[in-house]
Amino acid sequence: MTKCTVLLFARYAELAGAPSLEVEVPEGATLGDLWDRVRKMVPALRDETRPLLACDRAYARPDTAIPVGGGEIAAFPPVSGG
Amino acid sequence: MPGLYRVGEGKLDLAEAVRAVAGPDRGAISTFLGMARDHHAGRRVIRLEYEAYRPMAEATLRTIGAEIEQRFGTPHIAILHRLGVVGIGEASVIIAVAAAHRREAIEGCRFAIERLKAIAPIWKKEHYEHGSIWIEGASPDPTAT
Numbered sequence: 001m002t003k004c005t006v007l008l009f010a011r012y013a014e015l016a017g018a019p020s021l022e023v024e025v026p027e028g029a030t031l032g033d034l035w036d037r038v039r040k041m042v043p044a045l046r047d048e049t050r051p052l053l054a055c056d057r058a059y060a061r062p063d064t065a066i067p068v069g070g071g072e073i074a075a076f077p078p079v080s081g082g
Numbered sequence: 083m084p085g086l087y088r089v090g091e092g093k094l095d096l097a098e099a100v101r102a103v104a105g106p107d108r109g110a111i112s113t114f115l116g117m118a119r120d121h122h123a124g125r126r127v128i129r130l131e132y133e134a135y136r137p138m139a140e141a142t143l144r145t146i147g148a149e150i151e152q153r154f155g156t157p158h159i160a161i162l163h164r165l166g167v168v169g170i171g172e173a174s175v176i177i178a179v180a181a182a183h184r185r186e187a188i189e190g191c192r193f194a195i196e197r198l199k200a201i202a203p204i205w206k207k208e209h210y211e212h213g214s215i216w217i218e219g220a221s222p223d224p225t226a227t
Contacts, residue, residue, distance in 0.1 A: 009135050010205035011216040054203070057138040074135055074203075080217040081132065081139075081163060081204025082116050082175050082195060 001026060002066060006038055007074040012051070015044040025066065031055060032062030035075055051075040086160040087143040089134050089204070094173045099160035103180035108158060110184040112191035116175035118168045122217075127208050130168045135203040139163070146197045154190040156181040161194055163204060174206075 001024045013019045021041065025034050031053045039046050053060050054074040055067065066073065086102035100111055118130045147159045158180040168174045175198065179190035198204075199219065206217045 007135065009203065010133055010207070011218070014216070052203075054135070054138060057135075057141050059201075074138070076135065076203060077205070077216070078218040078220065079199075079201065079203055080206045080219045081134070081202045082199040082206075 002029070002068075002070055004034060004066060004070040004073055006034065007072070009074065009076040011077050012045065012048065012075060015048075016042050017044075029066055030062060031060055031064045031066060031073065034066060034073060035062065038075065048077075052078065084157050085144075085147050086162070087140055087147060088161075089136055089139045089143065089163045089165060091166045092164070094162050094164050094176045096173070096176055096178075099162055099176045099178040102160040103158040103178045105158065105180065107182060108156075108180040108187075109182055110187035111178055111180040112184070112187040113179075114175070114177040114191050114195050115173045116195065118170050118172050118174055120170045122208055125208075125210050127170065128211060129170060129209045130174060131207040131209065131214075132163070132165045132168060132174060133205050133207070134163070134165055136165075138203050142202045143198070146194055146201075149197065150179065150190045150193055153193065154179075154181065154186040156186055156190060159190070159194065161198065163198070163202070165204075 006021045056071050143161045151157045160178040162176045177194045179187050181187040
C-alpha cells in the first residue's frame, strides 16, 4: 500500500472539514482510484465525480499513476481566480 | 527569466507591476486590473475572499508568462494575484505586459487574464449579507485548453 496525502481546496476543503486527507491505496493505483477512495471516506464528497486533479503541482488526468512514494496530490473544483 | 509573479495576501500595487516590466526598449505597457465588484447575478456582494493552491498557482502564473513570451515575443510580464479578503473596489489581480510595440503588449495582457481565469488554481468566494458561495468556473478540464 502507498500512503498519500491529498490536498483539498475551496469547497472541497469545506465539505471535508479539512485541508488535506491521508489515504492509503494499493501499489499501481491511479489518481482516479485515489479519488474514489476519498469519496468513500468522506460522504460529503460522494457526489464530486469529476474533480480537477493535480500531481506534483501539475494538472493530471484520472488515469495518471500515483508516483512512487505518493507525490503531492491535490483535488479541487473548477477554478475561479481573477 | 525576467518578470514578476506572485500570489499572496496584501493590497496590490499597480505601480509595482509597471515598474517590474518597464524598460528603455519597450514602447508600450498594457495593464489589467481585476476589481472586486459589489454585485453578481442580482445579489449584493459585500466582500470577496480568495484561496489558492499557492505553489501550483505561482508555477501556473510562470507558465502563463512563458506562453506569452512564446506567442508575443516579450518576457516583460507581471502577474499578481491577491489572496484572503478583498474589499469591494479593491484589486484582486493586476497584470502588466511591456513590449516594444502596443499590439504585443495589449494582446499579451489579454491572454494573461484569460489564461489565469481558465487554469490558475485559485478560487473566489463571494460573501453576501446573508451567506456566502464559492464561485466555480466553467472550464472542467484545464489540461485540454
